[in-house]
Amino acid sequence: MGTMPSPDPWEKKPMTSTLSPPSGPAQKHGPRSGRAPVTPNAAEAPRPRSALRSRLGALDVKASPYLYVAPFFILFALVGLFPLVYTFVVSINDWDLLSGAGEWVGLENYAAELTDPYFWNSLFNTFSIFLLSAVPQLVAATFIAALLDQNLRAKTFWRMGVLLPYVVTPVAVTLIFSSAFDEKYGLINNLLQMLDIDPVGWKSEVLPSHLAIASMVNWRWTGYNALILLAAMQAVPRDLHESASLDGAGALRRFFSITLPGIRPTMIFVIITATVGGLQIFTEPKLFNPSSSTLGGPNREYQTTVLYLWDLAFNRGDFGKASAVAWLLFLIIIGVGLLNFFISRSIASADAKHHAKSGRTARRAARRAARKRTLRRAHGQAAHDSKEDPS
């Protein structure tokens, strides 16, 4: 290579293309390109080789897309599917963390967990914290997004501002909140005592601890969700707002009748990601009271399911049961995901026809309306055409 006087790298391009591509396109392109070295090369190739080449070419066309997407699927198989299957295998065995696989016990671990009060307690905590965080968070995020959607000075500053909490690592957030929520020396209880209010058991009572953890989640994720919703709001056509305000609709009316329906798909996306994240909450409850001897509060007041799973596996050393919990949680998340999907679908179709009562009638009504619309449009078009014709 080095000894060859290589003029311009671009010169090589046609050469390379004759070497590799499928024969079909090369023959087609060859004559058109008019380059002497190219055409003879293809024409002089012995027949069997070109057959091989065309077969290779066909294979290339058929197979290479799969090759290109393969890295993801190979990675997924390694770090997603394999652990999933392996976890299942562990879950049907009596498996100790340190001494390894024991006896095959079938679904006994699942049965044991489904009757374990701590498992149900962890599910209750998970859903409670999830609802306490997701609902206010989405309401606040929508409100903030609506504010940011106004004509503000220094837009970027405000938008970056709401994203700042998201940049801070959850560990740091938790350490700060944990100190503020300390029962004896924390900032919040000190303030309450200054106002002559009894201190609250933030780390030892169910509802206060859930509120405290939800506040960490909200602090971190509200701004992030607000930015996503803001992007969606900005895609809502401005002329809709304009014509609505010409018709006399106030800001509130426009928000509920134009903005909210307009961002519904994004809202559904935000809700689903919040659900998946919320049901797997771990860092915040794990570090909320790191000196607690029982994970998630002295009496498991805020022990979420992932925390319970971790405790089972690494403190109590019962890998089998921990894996069963992992699978149960997996199934629950799929269930909640499907529920989300169906709800959002019925909302979406209800949107097509406001008066519809159920999903099915809504779809039927939507179809009818669509037919009518096309008819009307065709009609209108014909009228338009006929109007234009005489000129």
Place this chain on the structure above:
Amino acid sequence: MKFSRHTRTAAAVAGAAAFALLAAGCSTGASSAEPASSDNPVTLTVTTFGTMGLGDLYKQYESDHPGITIEATNIDTGGNALTDWKTKQAAGSGLADVQAVEEGWLGQVMAVSDAFTDLGQYGAADIKDRWVSWKMDQATDPEGRVIGYGTDIGPVGLCYNKDLFKEAGLPTDRAEVASLLGGDNSTWADYFETGKKYKEATGNAWYDQSGFVWNSMVNQLPEGYYQADGTLDIDGNAALAERWGELAGGAAAGLSAGQTQWDWGKGKAFVDGSFATFVCPGWMLGVVQGQVEAAGGNADSGWDFADVFPGGATNWGGTFLTVPTQSKHPAEAAELAAWLTDAKAQVAAFQAAGTFPSVTAAQGDPGVSGSNALSKFFNDAPVGEILASRAEGVKAQYKGPNDSVIQEQVFGPATIALDKGTDGTTAWNDALATLKNLDLK
């Protein structure tokens, strides 16, 4: 949680674990077939936790042993170190060449004792007389394999705040305090009765929280949560129930400050007069100093150390250095472990962290019995001498496979419940219910 030695800062755990992984990944070098030398360098990894006072010894060992490089990791608390050990043990890789193991883990460790190198192959028999005999017995598995060399033991004395004692009209001199609590025949009844007098005089709590007092009470019994043959023995255990009753009485009388253990408001509770006494195993002295200093206090904050403990001599905690079979350099690692636990090293560790030596020669060493930074902090109390006196008559208690889980998850919540006003019987029954739910054996 008997094995935690410092305020838990979980952020540090993640870092420590990452470093440990990194260190383990880097531990390459010569094979163990030929001894280490400057031509045949060997890197040894060491994982410790809490305040073990070994930090300054590594450099000395490196300069004495050309070719050896030590990469040390210290995990913040024993609890986090246990998780780290379990995870790497379960994964089958990542453990250090020299791994510190706490007494409280022994039940779990002994269940997989073949995962540790038998130090008998590396001359354990020649040096076994170094240690107090029960320490060596603890580290020997049923097949007679020695899996670790003892570092410190945890004889328990009583820390008290002499300024608070003075305000309450109690004696402040440590010998008088010892006899106030009954001297050599001190009982828990003496301790709680004196506490009630203190409470009456000042309105303040006597001890920080019920958890540590309970740990000491259980550790003191010939058999704790398990019988010596390994059967769980809590429900219907009269000795435990009797002590629980005493503890519940103390909490009901307002003697507990209801502090969060291993937190204490980042040390503030040690300097704001929240409580006047504190159970102090040797290694806890360094913790107390750390807490007081974290809250801005110093030697003038009034803490002192008395040669007395209710219920008699007891041991709480203590550590071993082991060589996991995962180590690629067991010979070098065993040599390092032996060196780090010899008398000279234990004296140095004591001076750095208050960890009381398990080696008899070190216990009597002037470096331990004499004055040092720690004794100055405790109002010039001869902490080494006191601990040696507290170590007399200590017997090791059998630790069952789930000892630490029971301590944390069954009696942790129950002692907190006492501190929050639950009556003793309810809390005890709740503990039994928890035990049943956890399905521990």
